[in-house]
Amino acid sequence: MTAASTPKGERRRQALVAAAAQLLAEGGFEAVRHRAVAERAGLPLASTTYYFSSLNDLISAAVEHESRQELAIGRARLNELAELPRSTDAVIELMLDLLLGTGSRDGGAEPVLLRYERLVGSPRRPYLAPLMRELGAELHDLLAEIFARSGMEVSRDRLLELIALVDGAVVNALIESDPDPRGAARRMLRSQLG
Amino acid sequence: MTAASTPKGERRRQALVAAAAQLLAEGGFEAVRHRAVAERAGLPLASTTYYFSSLNDLISAAVEHESRQELAIGRARLNELAELPRSTDAVIELMLDLLLGTGSRDGGAEPVLLRYERLVGSPRRPYLAPLMRELGAELHDLLAEIFARSGMEVSRDRLLELIALVDGAVVNALIESDPDPRGAARRMLRSQLG
Amino acid sequence: MTAASTPKGERRRQALVAAAAQLLAEGGFEAVRHRAVAERAGLPLASTTYYFSSLNDLISAAVEHESRQELAIGRARLNELAELPRSTDAVIELMLDLLLGTGSRDGGAEPVLLRYERLVGSPRRPYLAPLMRELGAELHDLLAEIFARSGMEVSRDRLLELIALVDGAVVNALIESDPDPRGAARRMLRSQLG
Amino acid sequence: MTAASTPKGERRRQALVAAAAQLLAEGGFEAVRHRAVAERAGLPLASTTYYFSSLNDLISAAVEHESRQELAIGRARLNELAELPRSTDAVIELMLDLLLGTGSRDGGAEPVLLRYERLVGSPRRPYLAPLMRELGAELHDLLAEIFARSGMEVSRDRLLELIALVDGAVVNALIESDPDPRGAARRMLRSQLG
DNA sequence: TATGAATGAGTCTTCATTCAT
DNA sequence: GATGAATGAAGACTCATTCAT
Numbered sequence: 001m002t003a004a005s006t007p008k009g010e011r012r013r014q015a016l017v018a019a020a021a022q023l024l025a026e027g028g029f030e031a032v033r034h035r036a037v038a039e040r041a042g043l044p045l046a047s048t049t050y051y052f053s054s055l056n057d058l059i060s061a062a063v064e065h066e067s068r069q070e071l072a073i074g075r076a077r078l079n080e081l082a083e084l085p086r087s088t089d090a091v092i093e094l095m096l097d098l099l100l101g102t103g104s105r106d107g108g109a110e111p112v113l114l115r116y117e118r119l120v121g122s123p124r125r126p127y128l129a130p131l132m133r134e135l136g137a138e139l140h141d142l143l144a145e146i147f148a149r150s151g152m153e154v155s156r157d158r159l160l161e162l163i164a165l166v167d168g169a170v171v172n173a174l175i176e177s178d179p180d181p182r183g184a185a186r187r188m189l190r191s192q193l194g
Numbered sequence: 195m196t197a198a199s200t201p202k203g204e205r206r207r208q209a210l211v212a213a214a215a216q217l218l219a220e221g222g223f224e225a226v227r228h229r230a231v232a233e234r235a236g237l238p239l240a241s242t243t244y245y246f247s248s249l250n251d252l253i254s255a256a257v258e259h260e261s262r263q264e265l266a267i268g269r270a271r272l273n274e275l276a277e278l279p280r281s282t283d284a285v286i287e288l289m290l291d292l293l294l295g296t297g298s299r300d301g302g303a304e305p306v307l308l309r310y311e312r313l314v315g316s317p318r319r320p321y322l323a324p325l326m327r328e329l330g331a332e333l334h335d336l337l338a339e340i341f342a343r344s345g346m347e348v349s350r351d352r353l354l355e356l357i358a359l360v361d362g363a364v365v366n367a368l369i370e371s372d373p374d375p376r377g378a379a380r381r382m383l384r385s386q387l388g
Numbered sequence: 389m390t391a392a393s394t395p396k397g398e399r400r401r402q403a404l405v406a407a408a409a410q411l412l413a414e415g416g417f418e419a420v421r422h423r424a425v426a427e428r429a430g431l432p433l434a435s436t437t438y439y440f441s442s443l444n445d446l447i448s449a450a451v452e453h454e455s456r457q458e459l460a461i462g463r464a465r466l467n468e469l470a471e472l473p474r475s476t477d478a479v480i481e482l483m484l485d486l487l488l489g490t491g492s493r494d495g496g497a498e499p500v501l502l503r504y505e506r507l508v509g510s511p512r513r514p515y516l517a518p519l520m521r522e523l524g525a526e527l528h529d530l531l532a533e534i535f536a537r538s539g540m541e542v543s544r545d546r547l548l549e550l551i552a553l554v555d556g557a558v559v560n561a562l563i564e565s566d567p568d569p570r571g572a573a574r575r576m577l578r579s580q581l582g
Numbered sequence: 583m584t585a586a587s588t589p590k591g592e593r594r595r596q597a598l599v600a601a602a603a604q605l606l607a608e609g610g611f612e613a614v615r616h617r618a619v620a621e622r623a624g625l626p627l628a629s630t631t632y633y634f635s636s637l638n639d640l641i642s643a644a645v646e647h648e649s650r651q652e653l654a655i656g657r658a659r660l661n662e663l664a665e666l667p668r669s670t671d672a673v674i675e676l677m678l679d680l681l682l683g684t685g686s687r688d689g690g691a692e693p694v695l696l697r698y699e700r701l702v703g704s705p706r707r708p709y710l711a712p713l714m715r716e717l718g719a720e721l722h723d724l725l726a727e728i729f730a731r732s733g734m735e736v737s738r739d740r741l742l743e744l745i746a747l748v749d750g751a752v753v754n755a756l757i758e759s760d761p762d763p764r765g766a767a768r769r770m771l772r773s774q775l776g
Numbered sequence: 777t778a779t780g781a782a783t784g785a786g787t788c789t790t791c792a793t794t795c796a797t
Numbered sequence: 798g799a800t801g802a803a804t805g806a807a808g809a810c811t812c813a814t815t816c817a818t
Contacts, residue, residue: 009798028318030224034792046800049793109317120314122369123303124222132369161382164362171361172354175316175326188355203781228809240783243810397802416706418612422788434804437789497705508702510757511691512610520757549770552750559749560742563704563714576743591777616813628779631814 013051015041020062028117029125032059060127063118067135074098074142084149091150092189095143096182099166109179112170119167152193165192207245209235214256222311223319226253250321257312257322261329268292268336278343285344286383289337290376293360303373306364313361346387359386401439403429408450416505417513420447444515451506451516455523462486462530472537479538480577483531484570487554497567500558507555540581553580595633597623602644610699611707614641642709645700649717656680656724666731673732674771677725678764681748691761694752701749734775747774 006014019040023031034048034055041047052058074097078084085091096104103111122128140159147154154162166185173184213234217225228242228249235241246252268291272278279285290298297305316322334353341348348356360379367375407428411419422436422443429435440446462485466472473479484492491499510516528547535542542550554573561572601622605613616630616637623629634640656679660666667673678686685693704710722741729736736744748767755763 033790035790044800046794046802050799055792113314113317116314116365119365119368120307120310123307123373129369129371133371136366136369157385160363160366161359161385164359164366164382165355166362167365168358168360168362171310171313171365172330172358174313175323175330177323177327179317188358191351191355206781227807229807238783240785240811241781244782249809400802421786423786432804434790434806435802438803443788501702501705504702504753507753507756508695508698511695511761517757517759521759524754524757545773548754549747549773552754552770553743553746554750555753556746556748556750557742559698559701559753560718560746562701563711563718565711565715567705576746579739579743615811617811626779628781628815632778637813 009051012041012043012047015043016048016051016058017061017065020058021066024059024062024066025114028113029059029121032062056125056127059125060131063128064131064135066114067118067131070101071135071138071142073102074139078142078145078149084146086151088152088193089190091146091152092186092193094146095162095189096166096185098139098142098146099163100170100182100185104182107180107182109174109181112181113174116167116171116174162189162192165189203245206235206237206241209237210242210245210252211255211259214252215260218253218256218260219308222307223253223315226256250319253319254321254325258325258329260308261312261325264292264295265329265332265336267296268333272336272339278340280345282346282387283384285340285346286380286387288340289356289383290360290379292333292336292340293357294364294376294379298376301374301376303368303375306375307368310361310365310368356383356386359383397439400429400431400435403431404436404439404446405449405453408446409454412447412450412454413502416501417447417509420450444513447513448515448519452519452523454502455506455519458486458489459523459526459530461490462527466530466533472534474539476540476581477578479534479540480574480581482534483550483577484554484573486527486530486534487551488558488570488573492570495568495570497562497569500569501562504555504559504562550577550580553577591633594623594625594629597625598630598633598640599643599647602640603648606641606644606648607696610695611641611703614644638707638709641707642713645710646713646717648696649700649713652683653717653720653724655684656721660724660727666728668733670734670775671772673728673734674768674775676728677744677771678748678767680721680724680728681745682752682764682767686764689762689764691756691763694763695756698749698753698756744771744774747771 016037020032020037023033023036023040032055034045037058038045038048048055048058052061077094077097085094100112100115118128118132122132140156140163143163144154144156144159147159165188169185169188170181173179173181210231213231214226217227217230217234226249228239231252232239232242242249242252246255271288271291279288294306294309312322312326316326334357337357338348338350338353341353359382363379363382364375367373367378404425407425408420411421411424411428420443422433425446426433426436436443436446440449465482465485473482488500488503506516506520510520528551531551532542532544532547535547553576557573557576558569561567561569598619602614602619605615605618605622614637616627619640620627620630630637630640634643659676659679667676682694682697700710700714704714722738722745725745726736726738726741729741747770751767751770752763755761755766
């Protein structure tokens with residue numbers, strides 16, 4: 001089915017999801033409100049409850065939308081590279097792009113927050129957990145492939161360790177007065193992989 | 195001054211802080227509302243704004259109360275031990291108790307959530323950051339002391355790495371269907387320290 | 389469109405505006421509160437914010453409603469008169485009716501207060517100023533027409549002077565123990581026009 | 583009794599009155615609140631209800647304080663002048679200073695608002711009327727003296743007319759987008775007195 | 777004589793959700 | 798299928814006033 005022939009309903013649904021995803025990125029879970037989503041999408045307020053039986057549904061869809069998109073971008077970048085860089089530093093940057101988003105290159109806490117708000121938000125939003133799990137698995141696969149194609153031997157456990165190192169570094173950097181979570185994660189990765 | 199002679203005002207203030215801390219632990223930041231705190235404390239609604247000029251003030255106080263209490267308990271335990279265990283495993287458990295709370299021994303996500311919600315919540319609640327920084331520093335000192343007294347040579351950077359490893363392990367474990375964040379962190383620490 | 393076929397929403401909106409206008413007349417700006425308006429209109433509290441995005445919006449609507457109605461009545465009266473009275477006294481009364489409202493004929497401060505609370509209230513309620521300006525201009529036109537059709541030569545500046553005289557007389561009469569603002573204004577107009 | 587020997591209670595009372603007068607000038611009647619007054623005066627909140635049985639009492643005192651001070655300043659200026667200016671323009675400026683306050687020389691609506699908020703506020707605050715009446719009478723006397731000593735023959739009715747002209751001009755100027763109430767009043771006075 | 781403590785009532789505004797059309 | 802209309806419940810916060818000390 002081409003984009004042009006996407007049924008109107010589906011297109012509107014997508015517009016709402018995209019709007020919710022934007023708001024989620026900008027203001028966290030709290031910012032995703034019926035009103036705000038509808039306004040951002042340029043659709044009637046009631047469309048939010050028409051297409052999604054509850055706000056949680058909408059949030060789920062937004063999280064999934066965002067995450068899949070991030071993964072797709074990551075995978076696309078990977079596919080574009082005929083040959084993967086073999087320098088440790090280049091692999092590290094790739095890993096950081098994947099885990100923290102390319103937005104994290106600019107520094108600051110905000111571009112990085114998404115992943116961690118979702119992870120930490122999951123226990124209180126059980127409907128998010130399965131989704132996060134699935135997306136996490138795909139992310140792991142992607143990262144595993146990177147290491148493999150880069151010629152770096154890394155066991156699954158070792159990979160989980162490296163991911164944890166990045167996530168822990170970030171989470172701790174978040175409270176710095178001038179946070180540079182990506183820098184913190186980079187330092188730790190280098191120390192472990194160097 | 196004994197508890198019995200604590201001025202009434204101070205006692206009420208503490209009751210509100212305790213109620214807010216409970217709610218925070220049970221339901222996250224969202225759960226800390228004027229109404230909820232007042233009801234939990236058995237005090238009139240207006241007392242919440244009488245003792246705290248804003249909800250953020252109250253939340254700050256609750257976070258500080260909780261964190262200082264955790265730290266105090268940790269430090270007390272440390273002081274009780276004339277001699278620190280020299281086994282790696284014992285040190286690991288001590289570290290996990292300190293970082294995740296002794297409640298984490300029972301497993302499950304909830305008892306562990308507090309630390310991570312506060313860390314990840316700080317960027318969107320700038321008033322928390324200084325407090326979190328201060329408490330973080332004290333926690334680091336405590337951990338450094340543990341390693342020192344246990345005869346394990348650990349540099350400051352290495353310590354930060356270990357903390358990151360724990361935090362990253364936890365954050366990733368949070369989305370498991372049967373989450374055991376402490377177990378995950380333990381495994382990683384063992385792999386690094388073993 | 390007849391009254392009967394006025395859409396329900398518009399009718400409710402009007403009910404709120406009317407309620408607000410009543411309260412404004414009875415108790416000044418301070419009396420226009422969400423609760424009071426809703427109760428007066430016999431509608432739910434939330435309807436006030438549903439139809440008006442803020443209380444200022446509602447107040448604006450009420451002021452506009454009242455003023456336009458006054459203007460309309462004035463203009464209607466003017467149109468009914470095939471021929472305008474040529475006696476100075478009759479013109480004066482017409483002018484007073486227009487500026488102070490026909491309610492001012494009964495004496496007392498209250499029926500006259502509206503115009504002056506709005507004028508004096510505008511600097512602290514900037515959202516009112518444009519509206520007041522527009523209504524003021526229409527009022528001037530109406531008064532100019534009266535003088536013209538009555539055969540009394542009155543320049544624009546002279547008209548503004550007469551209006552000021554009335555307003556000043558009223559404002560000063562407001563503090564009398566037995567205020568007769570209309571009478572005070574009448575005396576001054578007679579002295580100037582006689 | 584010298585200032586130094588003023589009993590503490592009286593001094594505090596005066597501090598509250600002065601604080602209330604300031605707030606009244608800055609923000610109108612609405613701005614005079616127990617809390618705000620106490621803070622401005624640097625006194626405990628409860629002192630406001632201790633020294634004044636109600637907020638209206640405090641407002642009355644503030645209005646009286648302000649008005650008497652204005653009058654005193656006006657009279658002092660008059661007494662300083664051995665000989666009064668005989669030019670019409672100079673008399674006009676003197677009159678405007680007295681009616682609108684010297685602050686009105688700078689232009690803008692705010693410095694002028696005080697007199698008109700008090701006049702228009704009186705009908706809804708009956709406790710203000712006697713005070714305003716008394717002050718008004720003194721103001722008239724002062725203005726009468728000015729005209730007399732300037733050699734300008736002005737009957738009592740004529741004086742009231744001129745005052746009304748000023749007040750009316752001001753009240754109408756208040757809604758201009760770039761209000762110059764003093765200028766408007768000046769123009770009208772010149773046209774009548776020229 | 778003062779005042780810290782306290783609070784019931786009320787302020788404006790937001791929001792998720794329902795429902796009639 | 799779609800949505801304008803509607804609202805009860807709750808949100809944070811303010812305030813005049815009372816009262817015990």
